[in-house]
Amino acid sequence: MVFQGMEIHVFTHTDLDGIASAAIYTKVLKSTGRNPDFRIHFTEPHKLATSLRKSINPMKPPQVVAIMDLGLNRDSASGVSSILRKLRGLDVSIEWYDHHVWDPSWISALSDIGVRLYLDRSTCAAGVVAQSLLRRVGVTDDEVRDCILELVDLTCSVDLWSWNHPLSPFVYRIVGTYRGSKGDAFRRLLIEEFGSCRFWRDDYSDRLQRVVDAELRGFERVLEKSRSFMLDSNAKAVFVVKSPGPPHTSLLASYLMSKFSAEAAIIARPDGSISLRSRRINVREIAVCMGGGGHNSASGARVEPPLLVRLLGVVLKPVRIWWLKKNIPKAVIECYKEASHTL
Numbered sequence: 001m002v003f004q005g006m007e008i009h010v011f012t013h014t015d016l017d018g019i020a021s022a023a024i025y026t027k028v029l030k031s032t033g034r035n036p037d038f039r040i041h042f043t044e045p046h047k048l049a050t051s052l053r054k055s056i057n058p059m060k061p062p063q064v065v066a067i068m069d070l071g072l073n074r075d076s077a078s079g080v081s082s083i084l085r086k087l088r089g090l091d092v093s094i095e096w097y098d099h100h101v102w103d104p105s106w107i108s109a110l111s112d113i114g115v116r117l118y119l120d121r122s123t124c125a126a127g128v129v130a131q132s133l134l135r136r137v138g139v140t141d142d143e144v145r146d147c148i149l150e151l152v153d154l155t156c157s158v159d160l161w162s163w164n165h166p167l168s169p170f171v172y173r174i175v176g177t178y179r180g181s182k183g184d185a186f187r188r189l190l191i192e193e194f195g196s197c198r199f200w201r202d203d204y205s206d207r208l209q210r211v212v213d214a215e216l217r218g219f220e221r222v223l224e225k226s227r228s229f230m231l232d233s234n235a236k237a238v239f240v241v242k243s244p245g246p247p248h249t250s251l252l253a254s255y256l257m258s259k260f261s262a263e264a265a266i267i268a269r270p271d272g273s274i275s276l277r278s279r280r281i282n283v284r285e286i287a288v289c290m291g292g293g294g295h296n297s298a299s300g301a302r303v304e305p306p307l308l309v310r311l312l313g314v315v316l317k318p319v320r321i322w323w324l325k326k327n328i329p330k331a332v333i334e335c336y337k338e339a340s341h342t343l
Contacts, residue, residue, distance in 0.1 A: 006036040007062040011051055013069040013125070014042045016175045019187050020126040020155040021068040021097060023194035024148050028133040030195075031144050040191065042184050045070050045293070046273075046302050049079035052087075061090045069125035071100030073293035073301075077109075085113045097128045099159075100294055101284055121295075124159035127152045147197040154199060161250070167199055173211045174204050176248065214246040219255060222247075228260045229329050231336045235281065237264040239329050241321050244269070250298065253277035266332055268324050270317065272303045276332075282339060289335035303328060 010025060012018040026038050039062070043051040048070050056062065065087060072080060084094055094115045102119055110117060118132045130152050139145055150165075157165040158172045178186045193201070226240040238260040242252065253265035257279070264278040274290070276283035276299045284299040292301025305313065305323045313320030 006034075006064065007039065008036045008064040008066060009039045009041065009056060009062045011041045011043055011048065011055075011065070011067045011070065014044065014176075014183070014187065015069070015159075016172055017125045017155050017159045018042065018069040019175065019190050020124075020151050020194060021129045023191045024126055024129045024151060025066060025068065025097075025133065026191065027144065027148065027195040028130075028137050028139060031139055031141060032137060040188060042187055043070065044273075045073060045300070046076055049076060049083055052080070052083045056087065058086070058090060061087060061092050064093045064095065066095045066097070068097040068129055069099070071098055071293050072102065072106050073291060074288060075291040075302075077103075077106050081106075081109050081113070084110065084115055088114045097125055097132065099123055099125050099128050101296070124152070124156040126155040126159075143197075150197070151194055151199070170204070170208055171199060173215075173246075173248070174207050177207055177211055179244065211246055215248075215251070218245060218247045219252070222252060222256070223259065226256055226260070228262055229333070231264070231281075231333055235264070235336075236260065236262045237266055237329075237332065238262040239266045239268070239325075239332075241268045241270065241324050249275045250277060266328065268303075268328050270320060270324070272305065272324065274301045274303065274328065276300065281336075285339035286332055286335040289338055290331060303331065 008029070010022050012022045022040055029036055039055070041051055041055050048067070056065070087094060095118065096110070096115055097118045099119070099121055101121065107117060107119070118128055120128045120131070123131070130148050134145065134148065154165040154168055154171060157163050157168040163169060175187070175190070176183070193199070222240055222242060226238055228236050228238045231237050238256045240256065247255070249267055253267060253275070254277070256262065256265045257277070264276065264281045264283060267275045274292070276287055278297055282296045284294050284296045287294055287299035287301040290301035290303065292299060294300050303324070305320060309320060309323045
């Protein structure tokens with residue numbers, strides 16, 4: 001039941017799927033004719049617990065917390081569950097929409113404390129939100145339904161890597177053009193635009209051109225820094241520590257795997273976050289071994305250098321980069337040995 005002024009906190013991912021999920025969620029609930037008070041929070045899976053703690057006042061909790069396009073992993077599951085248990089004790093209704101792979105123990109633990117889970121690996125997170133809410137809320141307005149279903153098509157064509165919507169290569173590229181508070185402001189603008197069924201604007205074109213130009217320069221720079229290594233006698237991986245900015249992780253991974261004839265790409269960032277991509281290897285098992293999670297062909301994890309390296313890295317960034325280059329391939333090889341490998 002949605003009522004006037006109901007405070008709803010939405011926690012969603014920073015990518016296109018997370019933005020579209022929030023747009024669909026808010027549009028459907030607004031279509032009821034009431035006016036909930038939405039508070040949108042953009043975060044990453046490994047930062048979800050921190051975002052929940054910082055954003056919700058336990059002395060004045062919201063009526064609803066909705067989480068979308070954010071999967072759990074081994075390192076975050078306990079902390080997130082603890083916070084959600086406390087919120088349920090304050091009579092907060094909690095909904096979670098996701099399309100990543102979940103461990104049965106996480107599903108059981110959250111279900112036991114009353115979190116309503118909507119999980120479906122066959123679609124993108126926007127699809128999960130749309131399927132669930134259109135059915136539960138009973139949207140009858142054909143224009144609203146058509147708008148939502150087209151947004152799902154656009155988003156899933158990116159997130160599931162099918163590229164069958166004509167706007168998907170363009171919208172995909174402009175989402176991450178800003179960072180920090182400016183990036184969040186642009187994401188909120190996109191939520192409003194998507195909610196009004198405006199998926200592209202003329203003023204995005206100049207931004208798109210800048211992104212494409214930066215991508216081309218980025219491919220050249222990254223190629224020089226990349227190196228390949230063997231996971232075993234038959235499987236090659238390519239690894240690079242990537243600076244912020246274009247090209248996007250998945251585009252870069254596909255490019256590097258083609259260039260190096262590799263089965264997997266491991267793309268690290270200076271902060272220790274890692275993206276793993278593959279067309280054949282089950283990289284989720286590697287990510288889980290490293291404390292992360294995701295999909296079989298696209299996953300993520302995070303490594304934390306020793307304290308001394310972190311301290312030195314504050315003033316000498318190359319020290320941190322050196323540690324990442326030395327240790328991440330080793331960790332990936334060890335986890336690969338423990339995994340079942342095939343998709």
